[in-house]
Amino acid sequence: MLIAAGVFSLLIWAYLVLARGGFWRIYPAAPPEKNLGNTDPVRIAVIIPARDEADVVGRAVRSLLQQTGHNVIHIFLVDDASADATAQEARNAAIAEGQAQNLTVVSGDPLPAGWSGKLWAMQQGIEHAADSAPDFYLFTDADIEHAPDSVSTLVSIAQAGPYDMASFMVKLHCQSVAEKLLIPAFVYFFFKLYPPAWIANPRRSEAGAAGGCILIRPAALAKAGSIEAIRHEVIDDCSLAARVKRNGGRLWLGASATTRSIRPYGGFSGIGRMISRSAFSQLRHSNLLLLLSMVGMAATYLLPPALLFAGHRIVTAVLGGATWLLMVLSYLPVLRLYRLNPMWALALPVAAVFYLGATFHSAWKYWMGRGGEWKGRIQDPKEGRQT
Numbered sequence: 001m002l003i004a005a006g007v008f009s010l011l012i013w014a015y016l017v018l019a020r021g022g023f024w025r026i027y028p029a030a031p032p033e034k035n036l037g038n039t040d041p042v043r044i045a046v047i048i049p050a051r052d053e054a055d056v057v058g059r060a061v062r063s064l065l066q067q068t069g070h071n072v073i074h075i076f077l078v079d080d081a082s083a084d085a086t087a088q089e090a091r092n093a094a095i096a097e098g099q100a101q102n103l104t105v106v107s108g109d110p111l112p113a114g115w116s117g118k119l120w121a122m123q124q125g126i127e128h129a130a131d132s133a134p135d136f137y138l139f140t141d142a143d144i145e146h147a148p149d150s151v152s153t154l155v156s157i158a159q160a161g162p163y164d165m166a167s168f169m170v171k172l173h174c175q176s177v178a179e180k181l182l183i184p185a186f187v188y189f190f191f192k193l194y195p196p197a198w199i200a201n202p203r204r205s206e207a208g209a210a211g212g213c214i215l216i217r218p219a220a221l222a223k224a225g226s227i228e229a230i231r232h233e234v235i236d237d238c239s240l241a242a243r244v245k246r247n248g249g250r251l252w253l254g255a256s257a258t259t260r261s262i263r264p265y266g267g268f269s270g271i272g273r274m275i276s277r278s279a280f281s282q283l284r285h286s287n288l289l290l291l292l293s294m295v296g297m298a299a300t301y302l303l304p305p306a307l308l309f310a311g312h313r314i315v316t317a318v319l320g321g322a323t324w325l326l327m328v329l330s331y332l333p334v335l336r337l338y339r340l341n342p343m344w345a346l347a348l349p350v351a352a353v354f355y356l357g358a359t360f361h362s363a364w365k366y367w368m369g370r371g372g373e374w375k376g377r378i379q380d381p382k383e384g385r386q387t
Contacts, residue, residue: 003313003315003316003319005303006315006316006320007319009320010319010322010323012299013300013326014326016192016330017329021197022195023194023195023196023197024188024191024192024330024334025333026255026333026336028256028257028337029153029157029254031152031153031156041072042070043133043134044073044074044135044138045076045137046140047125047126047138047139047140048060048078048125048142049117049121049122049142050077050079050080050082050090050121050142051080051082051117051121051375052083053082053084053086054082054084054085056142056263057086057090057093057143058089058092059093060140060143060144060146061094061097062097063146064146065093065099066097066148067151067152068152069149069151069155071151071155073102075090075094076104076129077106078122078124079106079108080117080118086142087105087107090105091103104128106125108120108121116231116232116233116236116377116379117374117379118236119230119233123226123227123228123231126226126227135217136155136215136216137215137216138151138215139211139214140213141211141213141261144213144261145260145261145262146259150168151215154215157252157254161200161252162250163251164216164217164244164249164251165214165215165217165220165249165250166215166216166251166253167209167211167213167214167215167253168210168212168254168259169187169190169210169256170210170259170260171256171257171337172187173260173261173262173264174338174340176265176267178266178268179264179271180340180344181347181350182271182351182355183265184334184335184338186271186275188331188334191334194206194207194208196253199251200250200251200253202245205245207238207242207245207246207251208253209237210237210253211236211237213259216240216244220244221244223244223247223248223249224240224243224244224246224247225243229243230243233281234277234281234372234379234380235278241253255337257337268354271354271358272358272361275358275359276359276361277372277373277374278380279358279362279363280362280365281362281366281372283363285366290359290360290363293359294356297352297355298356300352301348301349302349302352302353304321304327305324305349306320307319308324327345327349328345329345331348332345366380366382
C-alpha cells in the first residue's frame with residue numbers, strides 16, 4: 001500500500017512538472033523584442049476602485065503618473081464610500097506630480113443589489129472614462145505601485161500578441177515570516193491553477209488574469225458583456241478573462257518583478273482572510289469539490305514527506321524523497337522571483353496545510369452566510385446577494 005501511494009504521488013508530480021503547461025517556470029515579463037513600427041501615443045484610461053486606501057493610494061497614483069513611454073494616461077479613481085482621506089490623498093499625489101489634470105476622482109454611488117463593491121466602483125469608472133475613447137483600459141488596485149515601464153510593457157505585449165487582455169501578477173508584499181512562508185506559495189498555486197502558456201493558447205479553454213493589473217481593449221470588454229456581466233463574481237479577474245476568451249479574445253498572463261503591491265499582509269490571520277475571501281467561490285460552492293480538493297492537496301503536498309520520514313521500506317522512502325525533490329525544484333523559480341532563500345522550498349508542505357485550513361474556513365464562512373467578507377462587505381453570501 002505504501003509503495004502504491006508513493007508511485008501515485010510521484011505520478012502526480014511528474015504530471016505537474018512535465019505536463020501542466022510549465023506553470024512553475026515563472027519568468028518576469030519583459031517588453032517583446034518585436035518592433036511594431038508604431039510610435040503613435042496610446043490612450044489609456046486607468047480605473048482604480050478605492051475604499052479606505054489613504055495609506056497607499058498616493059504612491060499608486062504617483063507611480064502611474066511617472067510612467068515612461070509615449071502613452072497618454074488619465075486616471076479615474078472611484079472613491080467607494082471611503083471613511084478616510086482616500087480621495088484627498090490621490091489628489092495630493094497628482095498635484096505633487098504637477099498632473100492634477102490627469103486625475104479624475106469619482107464619488108461612488110450607493111452599492112446596488114447584486115453587485116460586489118469593487119465591480120460597482122469599476123463600472124462607474126468605466127462610464128466616466130468612456131467619453132475619452134481610450135485605446136485600453138487599465139484596471140488596477142489602489143495598493144499597486146507600478147514600475148516606471150509597467151504600462152508601456154503591458155501595451156507592448158498586448159500590441160505584439162496581439163492580445164485583447166494582458167495581465168501582470170504583481171510582486172506581492174513579502175517581508176514577514178508569515179508572508180515568506182505563504183505568499184510565494186500563493187503565487188505558485190495561482191499559476192498551477194492558471195498556467196500562462198495555456199491561457200495564451202487560443203486552442204485551450206483555460207482563462208485567467210490577475211486583478212491587480214489588467215490591460216484590456218474596450219472592444220473586447222464590450223464583447224464580453226462589460227463589468228455588468230460579472231457584477232456578482234468574487235473572483236472577478238478570472239471570470240472576466242473567461243468571458244473574453246469565450247468571445248474570441250486572446251489573453252496573456254505573466255509575472256512582474258518590479259510592479260508590486262505595497263500593502264503588507266502582516267501575520268497569518270491577514271493572509272488567511274485574503275485566502276478565505278475567495279477559496280470556496282473558486283470551488284463553485286461545491287462540498288464535493290471541497291472534499292476532493294482537500295484530499296488532492298494532502299496527497300500532493302503531504303504524502304511525499306510522510307513517505308520519506310515514515311516509510312518502513314527503502315523503496316517507500318526513495319519514492320517519497322524523489323517526489324519531494326520534484327516539488328522543491330519546481331518551487332525554486334518563484335522563490336527566486338521573491339529573492340528568498342531556497343531552503344523555504346522545504347516548507348511548501350507546511351504552507352499547503354495552511355491553505356487547506358483557509359479553504360475549509362472559506363467554506364465555513366459561506367455556510368454561515370458571510371462568504372467573501374472584505375472591508376465590511378459580504379460579497380459571497382449563501383443566498384447569492386451582496387451586501
